[in-house]
Amino acid sequence: MFSPLRFAFHTILLLVVLLPLAVQAQTSSQNPALSIIGKLGINAVNISGMVKTDQFLALATDEGTQIQILPQSSQGYVATNSGVIDLNQTQRAIKEFDLEAMAWQKPYLYVIGSHSKKRKKLKLDWSVKKNMERITPVIDEPDRRVLFRVELSETLKPLHIDKISLLNEIKNDPILSPFLAIPSKENGIDIEGLAVREHNGKTQLFVGFRGPVLRGNLTPILKLTLRAKRFEVKKSKLLLVNLGGFGIRDMQAMEDGFLLLSGPVNAVPNRFSLYAWDGKTQLSPTHEKLALPTQQNEGNPEAIATQNLPGWGQGIWMAKDGAENGDIRFYPFTPK
Template identity: 35%
Template sequence: MSAVEQFRSFLIIGADEGTGKEKDENRIQLLKMNNDGSCAVADSILLMKGEGKELDVEGICAEGDQVYVVGSHSSNRKKIDEDSSWKENRESFHQDKIEAEASRDWLFRLRLNDAGKVIAKDRISLRKIIRNDPALKVFCGIPSKENGVDIEGLAVKDGWLHVGFRGPVFRGNYVPVLKLRWEEPEQYELLYVRLGGRGIRDIAAVSDGFLILAGPGGSGSESYQIYHWNGKDTVPGKDRKTKDQGKLRLLGEIPMPDENSKAEGLAVLEEREDSWQLVIAYDGAKDQNRLLQRVSLRKKKD
């Protein structure tokens, strides 16, 4: 499980592996939230079919009747295989072993009714934007787990999509967030946040900004943390006014259900005066009952 979002009385979940019952299908699932706090699968939504490999769903967000789903837009290198020969494993580091998977290069917009049924579906790719951006383009051919381009977070606020990157992490520990509107994606702005060397694992909109779920950029052992971000660029400059400065506050570290778990998704169920009620989605949890956890996170005053 790699993404989670609330829509009406549903939780929408997505996976970064697997393509549904049919190998050429990419789907997200709707879970019905019951009054006792439990969830049950209510339906699934087909995103695309017959396009080869997986979409690699990494972010889901919703505003009004619109739901957005993003793939990682990443390149891949296969892992070392102990059952392969020494020569084959060494050759896996060669440039020609990097795979650019076009099936991951999609951002979907779905219009749903109150029952969770799809009324309309569109999609665009962010690949051209990334390839032409002066900061991001050099990382396009680098595998995602080696500080290459890797989208993992998605939030929407007042019609503005905020696409969070797990990688690249730039010098000074700056991580990019791509801010754009669906209707004019090429009129974008690239913002930067600093997460102590971590990348963005998910991002969610709140009343006064965003919550960022931060974790290891690669396969490192850094802890998982939640930050509050005011939504503004954090790069300093002597000519920047105080009111324009980006601000980040560390709210706390996330305890893992077990040593194999990775916090991958974040959804805001409710915002209260003194706290946020959240759902965190975990990938790799041994206990299937702990793939989703409800968390109460207290707000911190400036």
């Protein structure tokens, strides 16, 4: 089984060897593409979260309120309307939850919203006065403050959907709470990573923040211990990792640690990297061995899932926001 923290030098935080995205972009057609059969019932160009198992593929989008489960067949993953799950269990119309990440621990699929506020974008054809009026208010988005737990049957149908918010956990943390008033993309609260693991018989969720990034280039990760008999946070603890000034875009639990996909806090095109992390606070800077710059108009890395692919070895499936169906492709840790 893959064990990223056994790589060289025994450092706490290691950069996983991955093909530079500049090279990947040039040879992406040679990388295995994940086959999706049929048309997605969710927004196909804004894939923001992914879970991949031997039985199914689950996808989330940051537009709307739905996720989709795609059962695996011999030809790929099959998209049908019956696999679409609406997480809005109220009678109220909700525009979006801004779903950003997913994690799987049988029989539960966890899906999280960004918990962020926003500022409207500029309209380039508007006057300065109208634009100033447009961008002045900070818009509260309470529907984004959600964490779902979806119980799936053996036939991949939703049996029960639970929902909580992490607002109190964020408010009660002295480091995170001041950032609640700040919009996302301006170093405010912006959740984009989620991982789950079992530890000493207890379920733990790790929540990764795209923003804020703190002084000293420290990125927050909130470790949550869940109650055994109901979907509720029993205990939370803030951890910090030094990712060189970048936030977390996704994360994946591994045998003895986690993979962290890092990227810029704002929307400016920049580099993305993949790190291995042992689950403990790491304040010291990490020597960045690889920068993974994206190419314009090809989408940004947004979600990852690990696999040992026959003929390719250990690596990740990576989905991109802004690409059709996420353009999900496999990237080996060791170049072929």
